[in-house]
Amino acid sequence: MKRYLKIALAFLLLGAFFVPMGFAGEPSVSVGLASGVSNCTLKANSITFYDASGKQASFRGTVSVSAGGRNNIAVGGKTLALPVTVKSKGLLYLNGKPYRGIFRLVASSNSFTVVNELPIEDYLKGVLKIEVNPNWPMEALRAQAITARTYALAERGRHGSAGFDLCATDHCLPYRGVSAEDSRLTQAIESTRGMVLYYGGRPAATFFHSDSGGWTSNVQSVWGQDIPYLRSVQEPFEYQSPYSSWSLKISGDEIGRRLSRAGIDVGSVFEIRPAKFGPGGRVETVEIVGSRGRKTIKSHDLRMALGAKELKSTMFTVSADGQAPRVVKPAPKPSEPDGAQSQSSTLITLTREGAFTSEELLDMLLHPEKKEEYVQKALARRGGKALAPSTPESSSKKDPKLLWPQWEMPDESADRDTTGVARGTTFVFQGKGWGHGVGMCQWGAKAMAENGWSAEKIVKYYYPGTQLQKLY
Template sequence: MRKEPNLFKVCILSLVFAFIVGLVGIETAWATGTSLKIGLATNQRTGYVFSKSMLYFKDASGKSFKASGKVLLKTNSPKKIYVNDKSATLPLAITSKTPIYWENRPYRGWLQIYPSSQGFNVINVISVEQYLRGVLKMEVNPAWQMEALKAQAVVARTYALRNKGKHSSQGFDLCALPHCQVYRGINAEDPKLDRAITSTKGLVLYYGSKLAVTPYHSDSGGYTANVWDVWSGNIPYLKAQKEPFSYVSPYSNWRAVIPLGELESKLKKNGINLGKIQRITIAKRDEGGRAVSILIEGTGGRKTIKASKFRMIAGSDKIRSTNFEIKGVGKNRSTPTGRLSNQLSEEAVLNDHDGKLLSSLVKEGVFSTEELMDMLVHPERKPHYLRVALQRQSGTKSKTSYYFASSNDNALVLEGRGWGHGVGMSQWGAKSMAEHGWDFKKILMYYYPGTKLKKIY
């Protein structure tokens, strides 16, 4: 017999429904406002999770169970996974009262195991503030001035929220790689950086009614770049500006030697086939002197390309910025190899005389503590530091033939300043501003003029 629903039941049901909608609403607000899904690994077939306390699992069908110790995840059919010997349906949520380890690295928040085309993706679901704790150390040195660290915290927060959903097709918001922002979980946390994050909690940059675009880079080399010259678009606050203070970073001056054969094949791989390269010139510069476009002339034709594209094709680790001069294309003689070029640009060992010279310069106090630390950690950078020290002592910028006297045969030789695309905030520039007493707001307003700081929670 079919019963008519009575009014009381309808009311109760409506209340329950309203309550659920409310909960979902809060959940959604939390998800869109302050939590992020970070992709730790993609297309895995097997791996371990671990926690110092009990691990709780809940699968897509609502089945829940727990396990302790090192737990093996293994998949061999789509959307199904084995948790030790228990079968579960993806996506699978993993929670614990203590940090959860994925492949020996601990993370806050919880993990979601999401189905992918070739297995599963491992996702860390975490609040934005906790996420930043695992990001900042990958970008700045905790020894820097607090205001520079705070500026980085705001920029990284804005970047993360603006780029939320970048990897939505894979089930997460941001990856943990340089493609988005490098994220290392608890292992990357630092008490001083934590203070920079908590003291700027919820602060982001807005332009009009939208989160601002906040690219940043290591060192502008004295003058930042226009976004339209490097990528495209016409974002008014991402325009070329002179750094207010001159500063020195490990990347202030660099030299790149690129064998022409290597360059020709890299261009060809990118669809630019000009035969044997005969001449390379800077076709256009911006107001700061930065290369905007490059004319390449070869036996098979000529082509002008964006300097930023040229940098990416030739290798952004070699051509560290577009803030460079062309020091010549070497004559035809012997054929240097790619390996030779690497040795020349990052010579690993100093000879005896240079070693002694460097030690005496260290004693004279030419280097900052950070530079000394960097030298200890990266002894292969010693030739670079020797060159920097000699330049500082002589007060000149480009007496740089010191290491590369015989290196310009059959190669493109560039000398440049700074590291990175040059758009938005220069991290070493921000450091110099903080050293001159600028607070993080003044630093941000300099690099992103016209944007506004807004506290969103």
């Protein structure tokens, strides 16, 4: 499960909490199964459609549904006005997959969205198998049921503008309907029926993840919000998971491209330094140096940019190989030959005017002996156009980092901590754990259950300060 959700956190902290009781006192939840579709098939032994105008249409077996223009659908030769409610006494099938509850078809531009509305306990039956192994200890399964129930209630309305509460992907909680049900998971859900973690009078933001690597994350270092019950805690028991050790090898060029797509433009990366560590050695911020500058970013943002399935967690170390660019140290003032001064001045002026491509700049970085060759090429491209004068006065009005890339600037931070610096052209991340690290660790909960902890004790450990209450 992935939670990269600043907006959701703000909603949880600021929004009011309301739970409709549409199923005999049990809260309901609506899940978007298929958004913006032009057609689908629905099936049931007996299926009835109720449209917005009060019209009804009943069918048996499989029926095709297609968009019929703005706010209308066509079903079995009949035109129905959206929104349309679809009911059956048994299971309802969408494109061959079974679901409990009812369907609602709501307008979406010139198409429609299929929404599954059902009691939250039935909803959980279609969620838990995507999150945990049914063969795990029962108390770990019960802990997952409590956290998933709490999370779903806290997140209700997240997709309200689209006509439903939650989506069926890991953006919210993965949901597969009846196809994902399992008897042991159903037992875990029923044995914790109505049990919800509260904080400040509303359901808590019970984020969870696969493997913490030994220490969970402080939510503030991941998404920025300060939530008292989402602080870093150490796993009380050692355990092994499929993610206890992993590695990622990636070039500095590729890191630069992926960072750029995420809005972090430092060019081709040649240096990475973990800048701040959290409890247990988890990396919280990293300093990235590339051909177009230097930035310090959250390690979570680096993970999202590189890919959460590749950089599996922020519990990592980083090393590098390949020829590393040279950071120029402060040197005594002039004693350059006139020719060298002239070349340096020309190079600075051309760089300031954007005469070189990023590839040329990087090549000069790695092969300083090619500078003269590229200067001549840049001058030739100018077609004899005179260079703008480079004077101390004009240069002083510019940020010196704009005159020449960062790697050629004097190292102004002589006292900069270089501990753990990885400098080169290819980087290797060695890590453990999987996920954002916030809240309950599923493999950690399994270890707790194996050591005799109850579900109630497990969730209280991961969400300290919350209150476990029975809602219904």
